[in-house]
Amino acid sequence: MSGMKIAVAGASGRMGKMLIETITAADDAQLVGALVTPKSAFLGTDAGSFLGKNTGIQIESEFALGLANADILIDFTRPEGSLEHLKYCAEHGIKMVIGTTGFDDAGKAAIAAAAEKTAIVFAPNMSVGVNVTLKLLEMAAKSFSHGYDIEIVEAHHRYKVDAPSGTALKMGEVIADTLGRDLKQVGVFAREGVTGERDPSSIGFATIRGGDIVGDHTVLFAGIGERVEISHKSSSRVTYAHGSLRAARFLADKSTGLYDMYDVLGFNAK
Incomplete structure (x- = not known):
């Protein structure tokens, strides 16, 4: 062979x-x-x-x-x-x-x-689909650079030991770089209690762990009167x-x- x-x-x-x-x-x-x-x-x-x-x-x-x-x-x-x-x-x-x-x-x-x-x-994710999704996020971030709040939601199986996922972080980095921001400065990884109004420059992350979820990622661009969601879901x-x-x-x-x-x-x- x-x-x-x-x-x-x-x-x-x-x-x-x-x-x-x-x-x-x-x-x-x-x-x-x-x-x-x-x-x-x-x-x-x-x-x-x-x-x-x-x-x-x-x-x-x-x-x-x-x-x-x-x-x-x-x-x-x-x-x-x-x-x-x-x-x-x-x-x-x-x-x-x-x-x-x-x-x-x-x-x-x-x-x-x-x-x-x-x-x-x-690479934090070897999926071809995920990497095409990252390119789509670059395009979306350029168009939704003002007036849209950005949130990233990811879900994985109960055994995953790191959070947020490397893919979610990469999505945040791609968006932040496109917008000229530093993810280390604008990333919000936890919310609890009285948090005050949302900083419009922030990029939020939410993490779900449970069952046998292989890997789901959704980025929300939430504006006034509309919301655009770009998602990738792995079934295997x-x-x-x-x-x-x-x-x-x-x-x-x-x-x-x-x-x-x-x-x-x-x-x-x-």
């Missing part, structure tokens, strides 16, 4: 399993590695066992074993784990697709520094897996550099 040689971090998780299923079904990709933490109950098992398949790829915790044959690592884990993977990949010339969210400024700086040694696609994690493979294909001819899904989709092309 030929094609992209891809390893998956967090192989026993919900997203990791979806990535493994998608990679093994792709004609131009080959699963060559799968990583979990050293204490995982899945350590040493076949990466495709949950599908009833024998892939011949044993789930490992040691980077040297799990990444021995990989050209690209796809990582949707946690910031601390992703940064460990990042260090190893940068040192060994392994490209990365990073869909992990919740990085602080230092983590983002580490990713940028690693991109000087290897090629990385880093497969959209993130397909976007990740698209990102991996984009990296095929790249040796270094930091890219995002706008680059992958050609939105940044001049």
